[in-house]
Amino acid sequence: MNERDTLKINLAGHLEIGGCDCVDLAEKFGTPLYVFDEKYIRDMMRIYKNTIDGEYGGNGLVLYASKAFSCKAVYKIAAQEGIGVDVVSGGELYTAISAGFPADKIYMHGNNKLDRELEYAVEVKVGTIVVDSYSEADILNDIAAKAGIVQNVLIRINPGVEAHTHAFVQTARTDSKFGFSISDGTAENITQHVLAKSNLKLKGYHCHIGSQIFEKQSFVLAVNKCMDFIAHIKNATGFEADTLNMGGGFGIWYTDEDAKINVEGYADYLKALLNAVKAKSKELGLKLPYVLIEPGRSIVGEAGITLYTVGAIKDIPGIKKYVAIDGGMFDNPRYALYQSKYSALIANRANEECTEKVTIAGKCCESGDIIAVDVPMPKAKRGDIIAVLSTGAYNYSMASNYNRNFVPACVLVKDGKANYIVKPQTYEELVRGDVVPDYLK
Numbered sequence: 043m044n045e046r047d048t049l050k051i052n053l054a055g056h057l058e059i060g061g062c063d064c065v066d067l068a069e070k071f072g073t074p075l076y077v078f079d080e081k082y083i084r085d086m087m088r089i090y091k092n093t094i095d096g097e098y099g100g101n102g103l104v105l106y107a108s109k110a111f112s113c114k115a116v117y118k119i120a121a122q123e124g125i126g127v128d129v130v131s132g133g134e135l136y137t138a139i140s141a142g143f144p145a146d147k148i149y150m151h152g153n154n155k156l157d158r159e160l161e162y163a164v165e166v167k168v169g170t171i172v173v174d175s176y177s178e179a180d181i182l183n184d185i186a187a188k189a190g191i192v193q194n195v196l197i198r199i200n201p202g203v204e205a206h207t208h209a210f211v212q213t214a215r216t217d218s219k220f221g222f223s224i225s226d227g228t229a230e231n232i233t234q235h236v237l238a239k240s241n242l243k244l245k246g247y248h249c250h251i252g253s254q255i256f257e258k259q260s261f262v263l264a265v266n267k268c269m270d271f272i273a274h275i276k277n278a279t280g281f282e283a284d285t286l287n288m289g290g291g292f293g294i295w296y297t298d299e300d301a302k303i304n305v306e307g308y309a310d311y312l313k314a315l316l317n318a319v320k321a322k323s324k325e326l327g328l329k330l331p332y333v334l335i336e337p338g339r340s341i342v343g344e345a346g347i348t349l350y351t352v353g354a355i356k357d358i359p360g361i362k363k364y365v366a367i368d369g370g371m372f373d374n375p376r377y378a379l380y381q382s383k384y385s386a387l388i389a390n391r392a393n394e395e396c397t398e399k400v401t402i403a404g405k406c407c408e409s410g411d412i413i414a415v416d417v418p419m420p421k422a423k424r425g426d427i428i429a430v431l432s433t434g435a436y437n438y439s440m441a442s443n444y445n446r447n448f449v450p451a452c453v454l455v456k457d458g459k460a461n462y463i464v465k466p467q468t469y470e471e472l473v474r475g476d477v478v479p480d481y482l483k
């Protein structure tokens with residue numbers, strides 16, 4: 043379990059998070075329930091910020107990648123911690139702005155930003171937009187001209203480094219809907235295109251090499267490729283990038299197959315990245331760029347757990363034991379999508395030894411509705427509270443109302459206190475947009 047005290051087993055033998063007993067949380071707020079530990083989120087934001095301050099003279103900014111978990115409270119926390127955010131849709135932008143997040147510290151991504159999203163971004167004065175297509179550069183330039191502003195932009199590039207969880211590969215040419223490849227000259231071409239736009243101010247480049255990465259060398263390699271590209275562009279065009287945004291991707295613990303990184307460990311990842319930038323700018327005679335990183339999963343992933351109540355249990359002799367819970371792929375689609383692995387425990391009997399391996403199944407009308415397979419657990423019974431760990435990232439944000447189930451509420455815990463940050467849904471909400479045309483009445 044987590045050595046950073048996010049989770050504990052208390053004297054009653056119950057799982058505790060942020061000083062709150064999970065059995066009490068389940069009783070008070072109902073299940074399924076997402077629970078987020080505020081201290082953990084702040085600690086992670088701080089370690090990244092402090093590392094940029096300490097190791098790089100503060101010449102950079104941490105952006106919380108809010109696709110991992112977007113709601114007003116998390117933008118408030120990010121604002122209080124003095125970091126920026128990245129958003130990828132009008133909806134995420136609206137949430138950040140309505141939480142009072144400073145627009146100049148918002149970076150907007152997306153491979154296909156809609157015209158109305160770009161208009162909205164310019165209207166609320168988003169600090170930087172990361173351009174990812176020719177047509178976007180054209181449209182954004184027009185929108186900025188109409189608004190009478192010059193919009194700061196980065197260009198998304200592909201350094202040709204694809205990182206996977208425990209390894210990385212270099213590809214000569216990246217086949218991706220994101221970015222422009224360095225190796226085939228398209229990144230240089232879009233640079234020329236953007237430099238020619240009078241209402242766009244090109245600040246530099248962005249790349250994102252993947253997610254759930256444990257290999258430091260992947261980031262170093264990507265930095266090296268980006269810095270070589272910056273030097274090449276400087277020689278070819280005279281434009282020297284001010285800014286280098288290296289994206290997100292630091293991995294987290296889901297099961298004991300994953301490394302368990304402590305707070306300092308994450309600082310080491312960032313240090314390796316920053317040292318690579320420093321070494322390369324010296325080698326190439328470039329000025330030190332303003333460095334951005336965009337961690338999402340590593341900030342909120344291990345901060346969150348999901349609580350469920352056990353319902354039906356089905357033992358298929360010699361095959362599998364299914365323990366069904368009151369949630370499912372509608373609150374956590376990651377097994378269904380990626381066969382992601384999770385660890386789970388019985389929160390009301392957290393001290394008990396694991397005696398069997400079970401498959402945690404959801405309640406949707408679909409065989410693939412599984413949360414985790416072959417999880418070691420004590421013998422579960424109806425009414426037990428199951429806690430699935432490391433669900434803070436890409437769970438709530440990817441949830442749906444499939445089968446017209448409710449997206450669970452979110453609570454934030456701190457020092458033994460728990461508060462809603464996303465309220466529970468209601469049946470009325472589920473039918474709010476439904477319309478029955480007259481001829482059907």
Ligand code: LLP
Nearest residue numbers: 107250253254290291292336337338339436
């Ligand atoms: N920046 C950009 C441009 C990104 O595309 C992403 C993630 C991040 C930052 C944050 O990466 P992180 O630090 O969270 O690894 N739904 C998938 C993850 C998709 C990640 C997409 N981009 C999952 O559940 O694993």
